[in-house]
Amino acid sequence: MESSTASSSAATAANNNVWLFYPNLIGYGRIVLAILAMYYMASSPCCAMICYALSAGLDAFDGWAARTYNQSSRFGAMLDQLTDRCALLALVMALCRLFPDHLFLLQLSAVVDIASHWLHLHATDLSGATSHKQSSNWLLNLYYTDRMFLGFMCGGNEAFYILLYIRAFWAGPLIFGSFHFMSIFPLLAFPIAFVKSAISIVHLYTAAEMVVAHDVKLRVEAAQKAK
Incomplete structure (x- = not known):
């Protein structure tokens, strides 16, 4: 009996x-690939982008694994968010060096991306929601519940x-004179990145509303207790 109980406890642990x-x-593998991408960004663009693309691509599989094996966790959600944000930040930092004339816009895109996702994740914890992908805002709800839309926006x-x-x-x-062929492709993807940044601004505002509502709730509760 004791042996059975011990085995059950070990299995649960x-x-x-x-x-x-x-x-x-999978998340740890993504981090290793992202670090390799950062290492190669200045000297070997081919290796850098292969590692970066693999790291970004594996993002789809960690969510699938979490759902399939019932292994969703707050740690996993935060690990996923941090990997996404830090990897993209590293790439934007490299782009700031490669395209100094567009420094301000690149900085702004990185700031909006990081601030919005950080505040959204923190607001989710304060609200007691079980997932950062829950939202009452119709746009964010579409963004997080429609996997095709989410994949299209993130991939683009x-x-x-x-x-x-x-x-x-x-x-x-x-x-076309002085226009380079490879300039076509980022131009085609730019509208998606622009809309993604707009969604991030909605993220930021909605998350700020949630934090303010939490503050108001705490103040009301404190005032009621003081009576």
């Missing part, structure tokens, strides 16, 4: 080892920055 959840193991946004990075190293032949 193993099942609850969040560090070794399948989606989190990543594609814009990747293609812009590639353009810095391989301009391609001249067409």
